[in-house]
Amino acid sequence: MAPRKMHKKGFALEMIFSALGYFLCVFVIVVLLNISGCILNKEAVSSSVSGRADTAASLRAEVQLAAYMRTQIPSSTELFAKLDWLKGKHDKEFAFANGFDPEAAVKFLDKHPEVYSGKDYAGFIRSIYAYYLETGDKDGVKSTFNAVTAVLFFRSKGDKQIKDGHLYYLFPVGVDFGVLDLELCDLGYKVYDLCAGYLPQQLAYQGRTAVKAESWVPLADNRMARVELLYYPEFEAWLQGP
Amino acid sequence: MNKSGSGMTGEEMVYWLVKVVFTVLVAVLTVSLIRAFIMTTVEVGPLESALLSNVPYFSENGFSAVDPVTGRVYIGMVDPALVSTATAEDIFKADKPVIIGRFVLNQTAVDYALHPETGKVGCSEPGVASTDSERYRLWQPIAMAAGRGEGGKAAYPEARYVATVDGKGAIMQTVFISSN
Numbered sequence: 051m052a053p054r055k056m057h058k059k060g061f062a063l064e065m066i067f068s069a070l071g072y073f074l075c076v077f078v079i080v081v082l083l084n085i086s087g088c089i090l091n092k093e094a095v096s097s098s099v100s101g102r103a104d105t106a107a108s109l110r111a112e113v114q115l116a117a118y119m120r121t122q123i124p125s126s127t128e129l130f131a132k133l134d135w136l137k138g139k140h141d142k143e144f145a146f147a148n149g150f151d152p153e154a155a156v157k158f159l160d161k162h163p164e165v166y167s168g169k170d171y172a173g174f175i176r177s178i179y180a181y182y183l184e185t186g187d188k189d190g191v192k193s194t195f196n197a198v199t200a201v202l203f204f205r206s207k208g209d210k211q212i213k214d215g216h217l218y219y220l221f222p223v224g225v226d227f228g229v230l231d232l233e234l235c236d237l238g239y240k241v242y243d244l245c246a247g248y249l250p251q252q253l254a255y256q257g258r259t260a261v262k263a264e265s266w267v268p269l270a271d272n273r274m275a276r277v278e279l280l281y282y283p284e285f286e287a288w289l290q291g292p
Numbered sequence: 293m294n295k296s297g298s299g300m301t302g303e304e305m306v307y308w309l310v311k312v313v314f315t316v317l318v319a320v321l322t323v324s325l326i327r328a329f330i331m332t333t334v335e336v337g338p339l340e341s342a343l344l345s346n347v348p349y350f351s352e353n354g355f356s357a358v359d360p361v362t363g364r365v366y367i368g369m370v371d372p373a374l375v376s377t378a379t380a381e382d383i384f385k386a387d388k389p390v391i392i393g394r395f396v397l398n399q400t401a402v403d404y405a406l407h408p409e410t411g412k413v414g415c416s417e418p419g420v421a422s423t424d425s426e427r428y429r430l431w432q433p434i435a436m437a438a439g440r441g442e443g444g445k446a447a448y449p450e451a452r453y454v455a456t457v458d459g460k461g462a463i464m465q466t467v468f469i470s471s472n
Contacts, residue, residue, distance in 0.1 A: 065314060072318050076325065106342030113349050114453045116368030122459025132402045170459065202461055203453060206401035218401060283450070 104261070104283075111263035111281035118223070118279065119265055121202055123166040123174050130156055132201040139218060155197030158190045166198065172267045174198060175277065178244075179227055180270045192244065199223050199246040222247025222260075222280040228273055247280070259284065340391055341448035341468035344384065348395065348421075349454075351383050355395070355421070355464075357457045370454040370462065372397060372419060380421040392428050393468045395421040400453075400461045419462075431469045445469050 123129065137152040159166060165177045175195075182191045203223070206216040224242030260280040267275040300308070348354035349367055355374050357366040375397050384393060397419030399407070422428050435447035449467040456462050 065311070068314070068318075072321075076321075079325075106339065106346065109346055110342070110450070110452055113346065113368045117370075117453050117455040117461070118368075120366070120369050120455040120459075121461045124460075131406060135402060135405050201402055202400075204401045205451075205453070205463065206404075216401070 107261045107281070107283040108263070110283070111261045111279060112265075114281060115263040115265045115277065115279040118203060119170065119172040119267070119277070121171050123169050123171065123198065123202070126159065126163060126167070129159065129166070129198075129201060133197055136197070136200055136204065151193040152197050154189070154193040158194045159198075162190075165194070171202065172265075172277075175225055175267050175275055176269055179275060183271070195225070195244040196246040200248070217250060218248070219250055220246065220248040221282070222249070224278045224280075226276045226278075227269070228276070242278070249282075249285075337391075337446050337468075337470040338448055340470065341393075342450075344391065344393060344468060345450055345466045347383055348380065354379065354383055368455055369457060370397070370464065371457045372462075375419055375421050377420070377422050377425060380423045384423040391423075391468050391470045392431060393423045393466065394428050396465045397454075398463045398465060400463055403460070428469070431471075435469045445471060 124132070133152045133156055162181065165181055166174050169177060178191055178195060181187070200220055204218060204220050206218045208216055222245060224240070224245040227243045260282055263279045263281060265277045265279075267277060269275055349356050349370075350365065352358055352363065352365055354365075355370045357369045357371045357374075358364065359366070375395060380393065380395060398404070431445050432447075435445040447467055447469045449465070451463055451465045454462050454464050
């Protein structure tokens with residue numbers, strides 16, 4: 051009988067020490083994971099995921115700005131036809147801030163084809179800078195930049211509630227030449243030498259957070275122009291359907 | 293051991309049974325603890341779709357124009373001829389079981405206003421690429437009915453401006469739908 055009792059006592063002790071050992075290991079693991087920040091609550095993880103989504107939105111904005119820079123300015127015929135259409139829209143459904151004046155732009159472009167002919171958008175910015183340095187024509191530069199940017203990058207969303215069936219908008223683009231101070235416009239939080247943008251009232255509340263993309267254009271006098279695009283991911287997601 | 297020296301006594305068998313139960317309990321608790329760290333109910337759809345929507349523009353086998361000599365990928369410059377379901381299926385095949393995507397290349401607003409008869413930018417199958425056409429057809433109405441982030445399917449749409457190889461601009465409308 052005696053050996054059996056010993057066996058029982060030994061077994062019970064083994065169980066107790068195993069349990070203690072197990073919980074000690076768990077405790078150590080939990081402490082280590084806490085120290086390394088691996089134990090997070092749902093809110094913290096969600097917030098982290100959302101932060102990464104913002105980074106992805108920023109990447110998307112950068113790609114779009116790169117696409118802007120590589121877009122060719124159309125031929126004069128096509129450009130003027132587009133400006134004509136935009137002028138009609140301007141009168142009816144929307145108004146651009148910052149002095150959008152398509153008629154002045156048409157006159158300017160007709161007179162100065164060297165500013166845009168055969169150039170992409172980056173080349174156009176470079177040319178318009180050179181033109182401004184040469185002539186100091188603030189109004190011509192301002193209205194032309196505005197109109198060409200609108201013609202190229204104007205967007206729309208089908209909306210049955212609107213008479214025309216479309217809601218139009220233009221994500222703000224700003225250009226800063228660095229040395230010049232044209233003081234032509236601002237995009238809400240910052241003044242730029244040149245800028246263009248139109249966010250309709252119906253959508254203003256949707257675009258709460260802007261993601262900023264930045265690009266640089268080398269200028270003729272070895273300076274760099276900074277081009278910024280303000281992109282609103284929430285706003286854009288709201289506009290599209292599955 | 294029993295008296296004859298073979299097998300266990302009933303008492304020993306009970307002890308072993310308790311020991312096995314305890315071991316199983318410890319194993320289950322350990323696995324549960326690890327699972328508790330790994331498995332959370334965090335919604336990763338927005339992040340996943342935001343990242344995946346960038347893939348075709350950065351991939352050498354995606355929608356962007358590629359220099360045949362240097363292999364350089366022109367980010368932001370789409371070759372409409374490459375926008376096809378075959379391309380999308382190829383680059384997204386690893387993610388197919390969990391999320392589906394659809395890309396549609398459209399004219400810009402002004403181009404469409406002037407030439408509405410050519411609404412889609414010229415591609416073989418006009419500007420549409422899907423990672424899984426069949427599943428998109430099934431999932432899209434569910435995502436549409438449930439609204440974003442609700443119900444059985446969640447849709448994550450976006451639209452972006454892209455330049456095309458001919459120097460013109462286009463709008464790429466993208467939607468990823470994931471299963472909740």
